[in-house]
Amino acid sequence: MGYELVVSAVTNELFNSLADPTRRAIFERLCRDGEQTVRVLTEGAGVSQPAVSKHLGVLKHAGLVRDRREGRQTHYSAQPQSLAPLIDWMSLYSAFWRDRLDRLETLLNRMDQ
Amino acid sequence: MNKPATTRSVVIEREMPHPPDKIWRALTQGPLIEEWLMKNDFQPVVGHRFNFRATPMPHWNGVVDCQVLVVEPNQRLSYSWNASGEEAADGLKTVVTWTLTPTKGGALVRMEQSGFRPEDETNYQGANYGWQRYLGGLERAVARLD
Numbered sequence: 001m002g003y004e005l006v007v008s009a010v011t012n013e014l015f016n017s018l019a020d021p022t023r024r025a026i027f028e029r030l031c032r033d034g035e036q037t038v039r040v041l042t043e044g045a046g047v048s049q050p051a052v053s054k055h056l057g058v059l060k061h062a063g064l065v066r067d068r069r070e071g072r073q074t075h076y077s078a079q080p081q082s083l084a085p086l087i088d089w090m091s092l093y094s095a096f097w098r099d100r101l102d103r104l105e106t107l108l109n110r111m112d113q
Numbered sequence: 114m115n116k117p118a119t120t121r122s123v124v125i126e127r128e129m130p131h132p133p134d135k136i137w138r139a140l141t142q143g144p145l146i147e148e149w150l151m152k153n154d155f156q157p158v159v160g161h162r163f164n165f166r167a168t169p170m171p172h173w174n175g176v177v178d179c180q181v182l183v184v185e186p187n188q189r190l191s192y193s194w195n196a197s198g199e200e201a202a203d204g205l206k207t208v209v210t211w212t213l214t215p216t217k218g219g220a221l222v223r224m225e226q227s228g229f230r231p232e233d234e235t236n237y238q239g240a241n242y243g244w245q246r247y248l249g250g251l252e253r254a255v256a257r258l259d
Contacts, residue, residue: 087199096124097125101125101127104150105127107139108129
């Protein structure tokens with residue numbers, strides 16, 4: 001099932017938070033490697049620490065990461081279950097079939113002519 | 114027969130001001146199906162295997178594997194709707210059934226897609242399967258939001 005079909009069924013925020021390649025790389029790394037500090041994430045990100053912190057803030061707002069303070073360090077971990085709206089097949093197909101039934105009706109109206 | 118007991122369905126009903134035989138044509142003639150659904154090599158013959166084809170995109174091969182299960186002209190049409198290729202093993206295995214019921218002004222069109230398993234709904238399975246597959250298409254999707 002194509003992604004264009006999902007768009008209407010999920011929040012723009014979730015999409016937007018993952019549309020940025022750097023943010024997506026950070027999120028994927030947290031999913032892959034588990035909890036990380038901002039400092040460690042910055043080493044692999046190719047951008048400055050403030051930029052990484054800003055990206056993490058966006059991901060946190062979208063519910064995709066959780067933070068945990070420990071002393072002077074903040075640790076971030078992925079919350080991949082937040083992606084569920086993107087891959088909920090039932091709502092995806094509901095939206096898909098509604099859209100296709102609209103098109104079917106359009107076709108039927110044209111067949112009248 | 115290991116069919117899981119806990120499958121769910123998507124059901125959509127809509128009354129359309131068109132006679133059942135006309136709707137049946139739109140549901141069963143390949144070129145007409147393509148106009149509202151997808152490219153296909155459908156034939157209204159029980160047992161016929163066919164595909165729906167959309168434009169492939171990253172992480173989705175664009176092909177749905179189907180087989181015709183029921184053909185009752187102007188009344189009922191059913192076909193399997195399964196993931197294909199490398200995605201088949203862990204992908205969807207569902208059945209789409211169309212039912213047409215005559216009404217005073219046309220027909221009630223009922224579409225049921227059944228066989229969704231719990232694991233289909235939240236298919237991400239931790240960090241490995243699922244979300245990585247889907248992330249590839251996000252940029253394209255987001256581009257369409259603007």
